Amino acid sequence: MTNKNKRARGRSATMASGPATRSAASSNAPQRRGLLDSIFAPRVPGRSSMPGLRTSAARGLAVTTGTPAIAVGVALTVILEWLGALAFGFEGPFARFTNALALAPVGTSFDATLSTGLFGLRNGFFAILGFVVLRAVVQALFVAAIVEVLRSSPLGRWTLVRALRTLPATLAVNMAGVGILTLATLLGSMIGTLGLFLQLGALVFGVYLLSFAPVIAASETRRLADSMGRSMRAARMPGAGNLTLAAIYVFLSFVVLAVVPWPGSQLGVNPTAAAWVVVLVANLLHMVMQAAVAFRYLSVAGEVPEAAPKRRAAPRASGRR
Numbered sequence: 062m063t064n065k066n067k068r069a070r071g072r073s074a075t076m077a078s079g080p081a082t083r084s085a086a087s088s089n090a091p092q093r094r095g096l097l098d099s100i101f102a103p104r105v106p107g108r109s110s111m112p113g114l115r116t117s118a119a120r121g122l123a124v125t126t127g128t129p130a131i132a133v134g135v136a137l138t139v140i141l142e143w144l145g146a147l148a149f150g151f152e153g154p155f156a157r158f159t160n161a162l163a164l165a166p167v168g169t170s171f172d173a174t175l176s177t178g179l180f181g182l183r184n185g186f187f188a189i190l191g192f193v194v195l196r197a198v199v200q201a202l203f204v205a206a207i208v209e210v211l212r213s214s215p216l217g218r219w220t221l222v223r224a225l226r227t228l229p230a231t232l233a234v235n236m237a238g239v240g241i242l243t244l245a246t247l248l249g250s251m252i253g254t255l256g257l258f259l260q261l262g263a264l265v266f267g268v269y270l271l272s273f274a275p276v277i278a279a280s281e282t283r284r285l286a287d288s289m290g291r292s293m294r295a296a297r298m299p300g301a302g303n304l305t306l307a308a309i310y311v312f313l314s315f316v317v318l319a320v321v322p323w324p325g326s327q328l329g330v331n332p333t334a335a336a337w338v339v340v341l342v343a344n345l346l347h348m349v350m351q352a353a354v355a356f357r358y359l360s361v362a363g364e365v366p367e368a369a370p371k372r373r374a375a376p377r378a379s380g381r382r
Contacts, residue, residue: 109298109299109300109301109361109364110360110361110364111298111300111301111302111303111357111360111361112356112357112360113302114302114305114306114309117306117353117354117356117357118349118353120352120353120356121349121350121351121352121353121354121355121356122349122352124207124210124211124352124356125207125345125348125349125352126345128206128210128216130206130216131203131206131207131210131348131352132345134202134203134206135162135203135341135344135345135348136341136344136345138161138162138199138344139158139161139162139340139341139344142158142161143158143161146175146179149179149180150179151175151178151179155332155336155340157171157174157175158171158340158344159314159339159340159343159344160314160315160343160344160347161340161344162199162203162344162347162348163314163344163347164268164272164310164347164350164351164354165196165200165234165235165237165238165267165268165271166235166237166238166239166241166242166263166264166267166268166271167264167268167310167311167314167315168196168200168235168238168347169193169196169235169238169239169241169242170238170242170264172189172192172193172196172235173189173239173242175192176188176189176191176192177189189239193232193235193236193238193239194232196231196235197228197231197232197234197235198228198231200231200235200275200351201224201225201227201228201230201231201275201279202220202221202224203348203351204224204227204231204275204276204279204351204355205220205221205223205224205226205227205279206220206224207276207348207351207352207355208223208276208279208280208355208359209223210352211352211355211356211359212280212359223279224279226278226279226282227275227278227279229278229285230274230275230277230278230279230285230288230289231275231278233274233285233289234271234272234274234275234289237267237271238267238271241263241264241266241267242260242263242264244263245259245260245262245263245264246260261311261312261315264311264315265304265307265308265311266307268307268310268311269296269303269304269307270292270293270296271289271292271293272292272296272307272354273291273292273295273296273354273358274288274289274291274292276354276355276358276359277291277292277295277358279355280355280358280359280362281362287368290368291365291368294365294366294368295358295361295365298361298364298365301357301361303357306353310350313346314347
């Protein structure tokens with residue numbers, strides 16, 4: 062074969078393979094990431110098998126009311142927090158304690174209100190850190206107990222070990238709640254009446270993205286950053302209804318329990334029996350929400366993908382000598 066024929070055959074092969082090569086290269090090229098993907102975590106493709114809202118609520122109610130240690134623990138914790146607030150000079154209103162055991166950042170707003178009411182605006186800013194630590198410890202204990210019950214394990218000393226492992230995540234989530242509330246309050250003060258909707262939206266946003274993190278820390282051996290990122294990926298699973306659940310939860314926590322008046326809600330240091338019933342039932346429902354969140358994550362834990370590996374910087378091409 063002559064050189065001329067070889068060159069002609071080479072050109073024809075290149076032209077034939079060119080479109081296929083370009084098509085393969087385009088298919089392997091990384092897709093453009095959205096705004097939320099670049100800030101938080103990539104959205105999981107497809108649909109998840111996460112339980113529905115009614116099923117989750119029913120399972121959460123069964124776990125909470127069917128476990129005496131959890132149900133009685135809720136009542137004892139609220140009573141002890143009430144007595145502690147009285148010792149520091151709390152004068153009411155008693156309605157604030159409907160969110161004593163709420164998930165962050167809803168519960169964090171209770172801490173902020175209580176700390177500023179007890180110690181003033183300046184000292185309350187530092188006192189809220191102590192309240193956040195206390196909330197993190199209490200939440201870690203309850204989350205550990207809930208995970209044990211959902212896994213059909215007995216409550217015991219290993220529950221305390223699980224709670225210690227969960228504590229960094231609950232502390233991080235509640236500190237993030239402080240940041241979300243602070244930012245929403247500052248921005249809300251600039252836009253007037255619409256600031257209330259901004260603050261409610263920030264609470265929904267926080268519950269939506271962060272509520273799975275303590276459950277992940279309690280049920281899996283992961284680093285804190287990995288637990289937080291996995292919580293965001295689990296929250297954004299399509300078809301899961303996590304945003305709807307967070308919006309309903311925030312709405313009920315504030316509009317129904319704190320805004321709607323009920324007997325004895327405005328009393329200070331002498332709440333009536335009816336007022337105590339409302340407060341204890343409200344906090345029991347907060348624990349139902351915590352158990353529902355745990356049940357939803359444990360049901361789809363195997364479907365949540367791992368974080369994408371970090372890209373290594375491409376080596377620089379050496380210059381010609």
